[in-house]
Amino acid sequence: MDLMSSARTSTATLERTAPAERRWLVLVVAAVAQLMLVLDATIVNIALPSAQEALGFSNSDRQWVVTAYALSFGSLLLVGGRLGDMFSRKWVLSRPAAARSG
Numbered sequence: 001m002d003l004m005s006s007a008r009t010s011t012a013t014l015e016r017t018a019p020a021e022r023r024w025l026v027l028v029v030a031a032v033a034q035l036m037l038v039l040d041a042t043i044v045n046i047a048l049p050s051a052q053e054a055l056g057f058s059n060s061d062r063q064w065v066v067t068a069y070a071l072s073f074g075s076l077l078l079v080g081g082r083l084g085d086m087f088s089r090k091w092v093l094s095r096p097a098a099a100r101s102g
Contacts, residue, residue: 044069 045066052062084092
């Protein structure tokens, strides 16, 4: 590798890196998404005793509800990610919005 090709690859590498502001934006978006996931699980666990009382199921059945919720949530995340890989993230994320509006 000569000096010119080394200079070209380093320039190409610099052009592909995101600016610092965008990196922070991506970090904030990822942190908010993680917060929403934790908040969602917390809401389910807080609402479960009321649902247990209203529906009349036992404590062991309540654990099954938590397990089924976590399993289905994780499975749907995997399916959504795979669909995003197969088609495109924009296409996958726009389909529910189109279904609700039409």
